[in-house]
Amino acid sequence: MMKIAGRCVSNLFLLGLSLLLLSSTLSAQSQAIFPSWAKAKGNSQNTLPFAGAPMRYQQKYLASDLKKTIKGGAVRLVGLNFRSKTRGYTGKSVTLEIYLAKAPSLVTSVFESNLIQKVLVVPRTTLNLPSSGTLSWVLPIPFKRNYTWDGQSDLMMEVRIYKNGNNNKPFLYFFDSVVGGPTERLYATGATSTFAQFRQSGSGLVTRFDFIGGAVVPYGKGCVGDGNVVPQASVRGVPVLGNTILIDLTSARPQAAAVFLLGASKTKWGTFTLPIDLTVLGAKGCSLLTGPIFFIPTTTIGGAPGTGTASLKVQIPPIVSLRGLSLFGQWMVNDKVTGRSFPYSFSNGIELRIG
Numbered sequence: 001m002m003k004i005a006g007r008c009v010s011n012l013f014l015l016g017l018s019l020l021l022l023s024s025t026l027s028a029q030s031q032a033i034f035p036s037w038a039k040a041k042g043n044s045q046n047t048l049p050f051a052g053a054p055m056r057y058q059q060k061y062l063a064s065d066l067k068k069t070i071k072g073g074a075v076r077l078v079g080l081n082f083r084s085k086t087r088g089y090t091g092k093s094v095t096l097e098i099y100l101a102k103a104p105s106l107v108t109s110v111f112e113s114n115l116i117q118k119v120l121v122v123p124r125t126t127l128n129l130p131s132s133g134t135l136s137w138v139l140p141i142p143f144k145r146n147y148t149w150d151g152q153s154d155l156m157m158e159v160r161i162y163k164n165g166n167n168n169k170p171f172l173y174f175f176d177s178v179v180g181g182p183t184e185r186l187y188a189t190g191a192t193s194t195f196a197q198f199r200q201s202g203s204g205l206v207t208r209f210d211f212i213g214g215a216v217v218p219y220g221k222g223c224v225g226d227g228n229v230v231p232q233a234s235v236r237g238v239p240v241l242g243n244t245i246l247i248d249l250t251s252a253r254p255q256a257a258a259v260f261l262l263g264a265s266k267t268k269w270g271t272f273t274l275p276i277d278l279t280v281l282g283a284k285g286c287s288l289l290t291g292p293i294f295f296i297p298t299t300t301i302g303g304a305p306g307t308g309t310a311s312l313k314v315q316i317p318p319i320v321s322l323r324g325l326s327l328f329g330q331w332m333v334n335d336k337v338t339g340r341s342f343p344y345s346f347s348n349g350i351e352l353r354i355g
Contacts, residue, residue, distance in 0.1 A: 032069035045085035051173035073151035079210035083176040084132035091129025093165035098122035103156035160191040213355025214240035223286035225345025226253030227306020233347040242318040254302030261292035282341030289349035290328040
């Protein structure tokens with residue numbers, strides 16, 4: 001049984017659905033090499049950014065290629081690794097930071113504009129490059145903070161090199177790379193540069209992404225409720241088998257009835273296409289973002305308008321066939337909004353990708 005806020009919901013539906021939707025399962029940790037055709041080796045080599053002078057370096061990874069090896073949707077990226085190309089070079093120390101972010105469809109020469117919702121995955125640290133060996137993964141970089149890739153967006157990696165053990169001068173140490181690949185890179189001298197000095201389409205490092213299942217991905221927008229604020233849905237914890245998570249509602253009307261709508265799709269609900277514009281019901285500006293199958297009621301607490309909160313405790317059952325399943329949820333709050341005849345406000349949506 002799946003236990004939700006002290007109540008039990010049958011797992012029969014979830015089990016059946018998982019068998020229908022699950023195309024592959026994720027192990028505790030998996031790996032994906034980018035670009036997908038460079039699993040054995042790339043077709044070029046270069047020293048940047050790790051063997052260069054202090055610089056700011058960005059590389060874009062297309063979602064269309066990432067999805068060839070990271071199948072099934074959202075995952076948590078937990079580390080990177082890079083492959084040396086030639087043998088016999090002595091490694092140096094490198095002090096760096098690494099960010100991951102959503103990438104825009106059109107990259108510009110303004111570095112910051114290419115980082116959408118950036119996350120510092122590797123705070124400033126010093127790594128030591130080992131002596132290089134032909135086509136060996138020499139630079140494993142575990143993340144201090146995992147990054148949730150939503151399974152749909154292009155990805156941008158930014159590496160800021162602050163100094164190296166060669167008196168901040170470039171040195172010979174070649175990394176496996178591609179030319180003519182589904183990527184591009186841009187860089188400039190100085191770790192905090194604002195504008196790129198160089199930009200190369202189709203060029204970039206062969207990169208190994210380490211990833212694990214279990215992810216939470218917000219999506220869509222809610223609509224204004226009490227206090228002229230939009231209710232917010234979020235999750236504490238990671239939806240992996242055996243874990244207990246908290247599904248939170250904030251910025252809602254206090255002392256009000258609320259229902260968490262949980263479904264199996266964010267694109268279809270029976271014959272309806274999601275999201276559904278609820279203007280026809282008298283809820284202008286509101287949308288239904290999930291096809292609800294479970295309706296889980298609770299009551300918000302709080303005092304001042306727009307400060308209501310609620311939380312549901314959900315235990316993910318340790319059933320292996322659920323791994324890789326996505327569920328989609330949204331809060332609906334009994335509300336009073338001027339000009340809205342339908343007495344409810346709605347939060348954003350959240351995808352729970354079970355790992």
